[in-house]
Amino acid sequence: MRKQVLWSDGRKSWVKEGRLPTKLEEVLKSGKDFHHRAVEIKELGQRRIELKLQFGKTNDDNNTYVHNSGFGIESVEDSLISESDGNKRKLLCGTEKGRHTCKNSRTAGILVMERPCGVVVNIKELFSSESKSQVYAHIHNLLENPAFNSTSTICYDDACHLKKFAQNPLRCDQTAVAARINGMEIICDRFHFKNHIDAWCRKNCNPLDSANLKLVNTEVCEQLFSWLSKFSAITKHMNRWRFLFLMVYVLDNHNEDVVSGVFH
Numbered sequence: 292m293r294k295q296v297l298w299s300d301g302r303k304s305w306v307k308e309g310r311l312p313t314k315l316e317e318v319l320k321s322g323k324d325f326h327h328r329a330v331e332i333k334e335l336g337q338r339r340i341e342l343k344l345q346f347g348k349t350n351d352d353n354n355t356y357v358h359n360s361g362f363g364i365e366s367v368e369d370s371l372i373s374e375s376d377g378n379k380r381k382l383l384c385g386t387e388k389g390r391h392t393c394k395n396s397r398t399a400g401i402l403v404m405e406r407p408c409g410v411v412v413n414i415k416e417l418f419s420s421e422s423k424s425q426v427y428a429h430i431h432n433l434l435e436n437p438a439f440n441s442t443s444t445i446c447y448d449d450a451c452h453l454k455k456f457a458q459n460p461l462r463c464d465q466t467a468v469a470a471r472i473n474g475m476e477i478i479c480d481r482f483h484f485k486n487h488i489d490a491w492c493r494k495n496c497n498p499l500d501s502a503n504l505k506l507v508n509t510e511v512c513e514q515l516f517s518w519l520s521k522f523s524a525i526t527k528h529m530n531r532w533r534f535l536f537l538m539v540y541v542l543d544n545h546n547e548d549v550v551s552g553v554f555h
């Protein structure tokens with residue numbers, strides 16, 4: 292016997308009994324009346340709808356479902372460059388990090404966001420790989436905070452792919468923050484820029500062309516990464532929670548050192 296299931300993206304499909312989601316099976320067994328209510332959830336700068344199970348009958352037919360689950364879905368257009376003759380081609384820089392997946396599928400490590408002075412402003416866990424969608428969502432989340440209203444430049448080692456991702460019309464005006472990121476300067480740091488070979492990238496992500504970065508230490512993240520690598524021998528065998536706790540603790544101490552003028 293099959294049951295028609297309404298999924299959280301608004302689609303319906305027939306599912307064999309025995310293959311139904313466990314929660315749904317339990318409710319069916321209970322024999323009670325139930326309905327679903329669409330609840331909008333905002334997380335990591337993205338909107339998504341989740342269906343919440345509620346007991347009792349409902350006459351509410353006004354539940355709406357979003358068919359677009361946010362700006363986090365990567366698209367082929369993300370790394371396409373439009374040439375002056377109208378042709379499209381892929382970005383040539385082989386710097387995309389979403390392709391390098393971590394052996395541990397639960398976590399790929401952390402994304403650290405830092406001010407040029409060395410103060411770490413945010414740490415976020417990355418899953419599976421350092422994908423553009425995760426990096427973009429974390430930047431979006433950070434920039435929603437009014438404390439970052441005056442931030443105008445993002446320096447990132449894979450700036451070209453991030454910039455193309457941010458400028459994709461699919462997502463660049465979905466939220467006020469997305470529109471702001473679209474207009475921001477997204478530049479590669481000086482250390483990694485030599486790996487960026489694409490002409491579009493040399494023109495649009497060059498740190499030497501940025502007036503904002505003239506006297507800025509763009510290597511601040513690379514220096515922090517090099518200092519953090521001292522801990523790799525002890526973090527290698529740590530579980531996810533111990534690793535995250537240690538990183539938060541160590542980086543908090545690092546911030547205190549930076550503020551008080553101590554250098555590692």
Ligand SMILES: [Zn+2]
Nearest residue numbers: 384451487492
């Ligand atoms: Zn590039």
